[in-house]
Amino acid sequence: MIANWINNAQYAQLQELWWFLCSVVGSLFLFLTFVQGGQTLLWQVAKTEEEKSLVINSLGRKWELTFTTLVLFGGALFAAFPKFYATSFGGAYWVWILILFSFIVQAVSYEYRKKPGNILGARVYEGFLFFNGSVGILLIGAAVGTFFTGSNFTLNEYNFVTWTSSLRGLEAAFSLFNLSVGLFLVFNARTLGALYLLNNIDFHGAGELEERLRTAVWTNFKLSLPFLGWVLIQILPMDGFGISDNGEIVRVTWKYLLNLVQVPALFLALVAGLALVVAGVLLTVRSRARCGIWSSGLGTVLFGLAVFGMAGFNNTAFYPSKVDLQSSLTIYNASSSIYTLQVMTWVALLIPFVLAYVAYVWWSMDSRKLRLDEVSGEGSAEVY
C-alpha cells in the first residue's frame, strides 16, 4: 500500500509531504533546543562546581541529539528543497555563518571544558555554550522570521541568487518581528532547559538547584510571553505572500490568519501547542511536577509545526523575496524532482524506526536520574 502510494503520488503531494517532514524535523529541533536553553542557564541556576557539573552532564548526554537534528534539518532541506538551500545559505551568508560558528564551538565545549590541558580554561568553554544558546538560537529565530517577512534576493533565469542587502542576511535581525521570533525561541529554550533539568536530575543534596530551576521556569516563561504576543499580534493581520491561480506570487492581506482559518489543523496545532507549553509550566510551578518537559516539549513541537505549516502550506510562498516577488520560493518551485522526492520518501520510512530507538535509549539511560555522586568525587571518571 505504501509502495503504491509512493509510486503513484502526484508531484504536489510529495512536495507537501516533504514540507511536512522538514517541518517535523525543524519542530523537533525546537523542542531539543532545551539543550541550548540549559546552557544559558548555567550561571544563573548553578552556584557551586557540583551544581555546574550536574547541569553540564545532564545536558551533555543530549547535546548531540540536538546537533544531529539540526544537521538533518539542513540535509533534508537540501535534498527536498535545494533551491531554498542554495538561495538562503548562499544569500543570507552571514546569518548562517554565525549560526554555524556557534554550533562549532558548542561541539567541543562539553568534552573539553573540564579536561586538563584544554588551553582556554573552563570559563571560555562555558562562554561558548552561552553564545550557542543565546546568539545561535536568536539568529535561528530571526531566520525563521524571514519566512514571513521576506528576504532581499533575486533569482535569475538559471536560478542563481543575488542578495541585494550588503548585510547578507544579518539585516533579518534588525526587524522587530524577526527579533521577537528569535527572543521568543531563546526564552522558550530556557524554559524548556529548566524543565528538562528538573526531569533529569536527582536533587538529593542539591535542593537549592531544584528551587532555582523552578524559579527559572517561571521567569523565563513570563519573559517569553511579550515576544510571543508581539509575534502573534503582528503575524495575524500581516500581508503575506500567496500563490495565485496562475502561479504568480502576490501579496495577500491577512494571509497567515487565512491559513489558520482555511487549514484548521494548523489552528489546532497552534492552540494545542501553546496550551501544552503553558500546561507544562503550570504543572511544574504550581503542582511541583517534574514531567513538565514532556508537555511543554510536545507543545513546542506542535507550535513549530503550526509555524512552518503557516509559512509553506495553503499556497503560500515560504521563502518570499521582498525585492522581487516572482523570485519567491514556494514548496512547488523550490523542490527536488519527483524522482528524488520518491527516493527520499522510501528512505523516510526509516524515520519512525529512528525515533523509536532514540526514545528507547533515552528511556533506558534516564530511567535513573543523574546523581551528585556520579559527577563528582569517586567514580566520576566518565563525566564532562
Added chain:
Amino acid sequence: MIENMDPTMVNWARAQFALTALYHWIFVPLTLGITWIIAFYHTIYVRTGSEEWKRLTKFWMKLFGINFAIGVATGIILEFEFGTNWSNYSWMVGDIFGAPLAIEGIVAFFLEATFFAVMFFGWNRVSKKFHLFSTWMVAIGSNMSAVWILVANAWMQYPTGQSFNPDTARFEMQNFADVVLSPVAVSKFTHTTSSSMLLASLFIISISCWYLLKGRHIQMAKRSILVASIFGLLASAMVGLTGDEAAFEVAQHQPMKLAAFEGLYHGEKNAGLVAFGVINPDKKVGDNQDPFHFEVRIPGLLTLLANRSLGTFVPGINDLVYGNKDEGIMGAAEKIKKGKVAIARLAEYKQAKKTGDAQGAAAALASFNENKPYLGYGFLNTPEEAVPPVATSFNAFHIMVVLGTLFPLVFIAFLYFSWKGTLLEQKWLQVLGLPMILLAFAAHMAGWIVAEVGRQPWTIQDLLPVTVARSNLTTGTVQTTFFMFAVLFTILLIAELSIMAKQISIGPEEG
C-alpha cells in the same frame, strides 16, 4: 547569465573548502577506524570479564571521545559550506547531491549520536550486553556516515545516474541505484574506511610505543599493539586492493587525473609507472621542458594499473588537451567549442520559451542535447585550463603510495616480535613506531589532495567547473570567513592535541 567569476574569490572559496575539509579529515579517519578496534576490545572485556581489558577499552574510548567532539565540530561546517560558498553548485546538483546528505543524517548520524551517549555513560546504567551493542552501533553508525558522504563525493568524480533538465537548468537524478552503487563510490568507500582502520592501528601503536619506551603500562601497551597490528595488517591488504581498484576507476572516468598524478604528458602503450621521480614544477602543458628532473619508471606497470591489460594506450596530458586522432581522443579544445555551443543553445532555448516560439525552442533544444555532454567545457576559456596542478597531484600520489607500502612492513615487524615475545627488547622498533601516526596522517592528507586537486578544474567532472559552482560573494567576505575558520580550527586543534597529550600522559589507570 551563467558566467565565470572573479578568480580570486573562487580561489579563496577553494582554499576555504580545502582548509575545512583537511581539518575535518584530521579527526575523521581516527574516528572511523578506532571505533572498530574499541568495539573489539570491549567485546573481549564482556566475554572475559577481565578488568584489564575494561581499563584498556575505557582508555582508548576516552581518546576517541576527545577526537570525536572536534570531528563533529569541523563536520557541520562542511555540510553547510556547500550552501554558503557553493550555492550555484547546490542548486545545479542539489537534486542528486542533497539526497545522500539527508540519508546520512537519517541512517547514520542518529545512530552515532544516540549510542555515543550510551557508550560513554552507560557503564553502570544499562546492561553489559546493551552497552556492548551500543559500542558496535557507534562503529557502524560512523562508518555508515562515511558511506553516504563518499557516495556524494564519488558522484562528483563520476556523475552517473543523472541528466540535465534545461527547463529547471539543473542536473536531476534518473537512477538512485546508479548513484549509490557506482564503482567509484564502492572503491572510494572501501579505500577510505580500510585506510582509516590502518591509521587508527598506527595511532594505537604509536601511543603504545611511547608507553613501552617510558616503561609504563607495559601490559596494556603490549595487548594494544598485538590487536592493532593484526587489524593494521588486514587493513593494509585491503588498502592495497582497493587502492588498485580506485586507480583503475580514475583511469576509466578521469584520465586527466591519472595523467596528472603520474606526470604523464605523452600518452603511450605500455606506459611505465614512476617508482621514484623528482617532478619539474615549472613545466607547463604545451612547452618543451622535461616534466621530470629525474625519474625511474617500472615499464608497463601504469598501463597494467590503468587498463588491466598490456599493450593498451594510456593517454597523457597532451593527448587529452590537444587531442589524439590515432587513438580517437577528442581534445579539450574541441570539447570547449561544443560546450560553448551547448551554453548558447540553452540560452536560445530559454529565450524561445519565454517568447512562446515553440519551433525555435525545439531546434535549440535538439542542438543543446547534442552538445550536452560537453556543457562544462563551455565555461573554460583555453584547453590548458582543463589540466589540474600536475606537480601537486604527482607528489601527493607518490607520497601516499610510498607510505602505503611502508605501513604493512611496520605491522609485520610488530606482529613478529609480539609473537616471539621479545617486543620489549626491540627499542629500535618502539622508536620507529613513535612517528608512525604522523606518517599515517600524511598519507591520508596526500590521498585527499590527489582526489580533489587532481580533478580540478571540475566540481562535477566534465559538467561543472569550480568557477561556476561558487556563490555570489565578494572576495573580502570569503577571505573573512576563511580566516575566521582558520583561526578557530587552529585553536581547537591545539586544544585537542594538548588535551590528548595530557590524557595519554595520565594513562589508563588514573584517567
